[in-house]
Structure formats: structure tokens, C-alpha cells
Amino acid sequence: MYDRYQGLIFDMDGTLLDTEEGHRQAWSEVLAKYGMELDLQAVIGLNGSPSWKIAEFVIDSYQVDLDPFKLAQEKFEIVESIVLDMVKPLPIVEVVKSYRNKRPMAVGTGSMHGFAERLLQHVGLRDYFSAIVGADDVQNHKPAPDTFLRCAQLMQVAPASCVVFEDAPFGLQAAKAAGMDAVDVRHL
Incomplete structure (x- = not known):
């Protein structure tokens, strides 16, 4: 898809x-x-x-x-x-599992980097992602595009070739500002 x-x-x-x-x-x-x-x-x-x-x-x-x-x-x-x-994984995890080793994937979060690493490790998802960008990794937070632009940079993928999965208005605004398509997971 x-x-x-x-x-x-x-x-x-x-x-x-x-x-x-x-x-x-x-x-x-x-x-x-x-x-x-x-x-x-x-x-x-x-x-x-x-x-x-x-x-x-x-x-x-x-x-x-x-x-x-x-x-x-x-x-x-x-x-x-x-x-x-x-903590429990949400249904979008099925997309993550289906694209493992097929496309580079990253996490762009408003949580601190170390916290994100530990949570993803705890639920067995850390190894699915080539990059994690947390609030402490960027100067400007969502709705600024910095988090998602840094993800694209770390994955070595052009921003226009990325899609962002989000549940929050600030995150959806950030994806748009980064020139990326976005999927509002609240409507899946």
C-alpha cells in the first residue's frame, strides 16, 4: 500500500x-x-x-x-x-512489520531519544528502525519540520519520497512543512 x-x-x-x-x-x-x-x-x-x-x-x-x-x-x-x-503496540505496527527490510524506517517523536529507544526495545520494535529522532535531537519541534527532515536525512531518503504516520495535528503539520505525505492514523 x-x-x-x-x-x-x-x-x-x-x-x-x-x-x-x-x-x-x-x-x-x-x-x-x-x-x-x-x-x-x-x-x-x-x-x-x-x-x-x-x-x-x-x-x-x-x-x-x-x-x-x-x-x-x-x-x-x-x-x-x-x-x-x-505500553502496548497499536495496529499501525502491522505496517512496520510488513515493510521490515523492504524500506528504511524511522521514528520521529516528541519524546526524548533515550526514552524512545527504551520503549521500542521493551516492545520488541527497536530493530525495525534505522533511525530514531527525539525531542532532544532537534532544535525546533513539531509543528516545525525538523524532526521529520532529520529522519529523512538519517535514512538517506529525499523528504518528498517519505510518508509520515501521525496521530496529532502538530505532527501532521510538521510532515506537510517537510514536504512529505502524511497518514493520519486516527482515520485508518
Whole structure:
């Protein structure tokens, strides 16, 4: 179905892996320490963003004087243990399996690189991908095209020959800005 593309790029959280509940639980624990809650409807538009951007949004919403990077770090310190216990691959993994050794594939995620590596290893998918680009690998995050352009570069495939699989508006915008076709996995 995707044979016309020379490279396949996948978002991780919400596209390849069901990690949402773990991220939500980690945010709830961290924010509770400061008397705050995560408004799920309000942050849904930030899906695909690095944690510090979500922290910045929450801090602005509550108008408190906290460092978004420190808050994101606190969340990061607990999220891995929570997510590892509950992570499950999502149906798009069948596309990954069917293109193994047929096309170069990469993961372009708003999660940190090391976290993505560990999660993919945990579910047995790490070896399917020739490249992983995390939030700490680029300066400009989704909706900027940098994540997906770096994936294409690492796979040695022209951006116009890539297709991106995404579940978030920012990621879909980033794919378009990179000159790549995109598949919204929410509609598959």
C-alpha cells in the first residue's frame, strides 16, 4: 500500500505505541505536588509536543512561577516506569512489520531519544528502525519540520519520497512543512 515511498516515518506516542495513559498518570502525580491538574481537553492540541511545552502550558494556565523544564524533568523521572508497565503496540505496527527490510524506517517523536529507544526495545520494535529522532535531537519541534527532515536525512531518503504516520495535528503539520505525505492514523 505504501510501496511508492522510499522511506516510512512513524510518530511513536499514540501512533506506534499506546502510551497515553502512562503519560497522563505521570503528569497527574507531578502536578498534584503543586496543587495543579492536567486539563486533558485543553492540552489535546499539544499532542506530539515535548513535555516542557505541555508544562509551559499548564504553568501559564495556573499563572504560577515554576520552571517548565524542571516540571518536565520531574515528569520524565517517573514516566518511564509507569509507561513500561502499560505500553502496548497499536495496529499501525502491522505496517512496520510488513515493510521490515523492504524500506528504511524511522521514528520521529516528541519524546526524548533515550526514552524512545527504551520503549521500542521493551516492545520488541527497536530493530525495525534505522533511525530514531527525539525531542532532544532537534532544535525546533513539531509543528516545525525538523524532526521529520532529520529522519529523512538519517535514512538517506529525499523528504518528498517519505510518508509520515501521525496521530496529532502538530505532527501532521510538521510532515506537510517537510514536504512529505502524511497518514493520519486516527482515520485508518
